Amino acid sequence: MTEPDQKPEISLRLLEIFGAMMRCETTVEAAEQLGISQPAVSNGIRQLETQLGVTLFERLHRRLEPTEEALLLFEDVRPVFSMLRNFSARARSIRHGTSGRLRVMSTPPLGNTIGPLALASFLKDRPDVSVAYDVRRLEHVVDAVQSGAADIGLGLALERHPSVNIEVLARTHMVAVVPKTHVMARRREITVGDLSEHGFIGLEAESRMGQMLRDAFVRDEKSYTPRVEVRYCATAAVLAGSGIGVAVVDPYSAAHQLSTSLVQRPFQPPCEVSAVLITRKGVPRSRLLHGFIAELKRTITEFVG
Template sequence: MMADEQGEVPFRLLEMFGAMMRYGSTVEAAESLGLSQPAVSIGIRQLEKQIGVTLFERLHRRLHPTEEALQLYEEVRPMFNLMRDFSLRAQAIRQGVSGRLRILSTPPLGHTIAPVALRELLRHRPDVSVSYDVRRLGEVIEAVQNGSADIGLALALEQHPAVNVEVLSRTHMVCLVPTGSALAEKAEISAQDLAATGFIGLEADSRIGQIIRTAFERDLASYNPRVEVRYCSTAAVLANADVAPAIVDPYSARFHASASVIERPFLPPSEITAVMLTRRGVPRSRLLHSFIAALRAAC
């Protein structure tokens, strides 16, 4: 609605007009808008002057809308509904009970901790939608850096020049031993034990592979795996197939737990960190804060 020679009508005046039409008195309209009664009266007079139309007439000590006011209100009523919906939506987003979250994770956390945290996040948030995927570490970092993911999850990454890295938990590598293996009776499995019987190793150019090689060096054991793979999940699958014992992160061990393998501590202790990645210089939404809290609880 435009004023004839005065330019656009300020939305605040339209709000006063809408409140007057809904409540029928300046007192109630003022209360609904958080204004004083005189401010509403002045605003209505200003609006009438600006559009050149009488909107209310005083009859029996009450203001009654004119026929012109009724016509104009029908025109602008959808706008008030739209603004009310906008305000409610903004409030829901601000409180973290509505919105969209984009999550990327490497497989170990994407198949274990992250689903638990996601379940808790969505339990009482029916208006939240999520984009969720499991990718390689390089893709996770790139997505967080360019803003196509709100949060990334990974293992064994203490820092990175392109993204924020925060530790969620610190734990240790474990050994998955096939139930038929000679090592199944041992309470702990050492690098020396595996060097003597054969094992599934991880490629040296992977971060976790480097952690395992360092453990063998500390134990003065020969690192000569019978099978070498890229991912802990692959090593766990082979251990379940009774190929050989496998050294894996505890998250992959949990995901691939079965009656075919026994999980044992791996010696020497080899720390592994679970981390979250976020974009630098971007404030976190209330929804993202809620998911991070659920992640920490799941860890």
């Protein structure tokens, strides 16, 4: 039961009115600063004085002058006004997508190319945004998004998944990266037949890109016999740059590794590669995430031309 002499808790609104009156010379000015009516300011001050049991203002020469008690109380409550201003500013930043923390996880092809470009542009005018950025295998990316450990994931060749949302950002095709000194560097395009004849760097069947490359050999009824086999497209491109042979990789890995020692050629038959956005099911997107996704889409559109 409430004690008879216990005063009700003072609302933040009454403290705001008190603070405005301490900064302004009249109730009219305080009302304009708070965006409320002049009677609301006067009533708020009277209510606060009643709750405190203290006179806060006295009318002298047609103005309300703060009492000694008001000056003492204002010094104690001044930090609250600073906290409120910071809170309001923080809320506006979050609402406008210019403040907060973003957790991004990607597979290497996009994590080493599109992701950094989009992130650099996104952060340019957002000094209050912090980011956790990681590059992992696709299964780790999917698990992180599904569990909520990552806000967004990026990957290749994943058209659908039962546990997460998949959105296609762009569709491109696998390309051949050829050492400039290689006999096939003079060709306009590289075919499965060319690879069978001259040898190539293959991709493991456990990878999605590797399975796509194998399917291309099956379609052209050629034997899949790589000279060197690796798991990642990025590794295949690095080996091609060392002069080991031709590699067929996704265009993002090709762009990341392309150097003066390599040329890029179209690969036949066409092997479509989808770049996808991975988000958690049943969770609304924040304004911060919406802003980053918009930047990703702009960046990848420029990349694929």
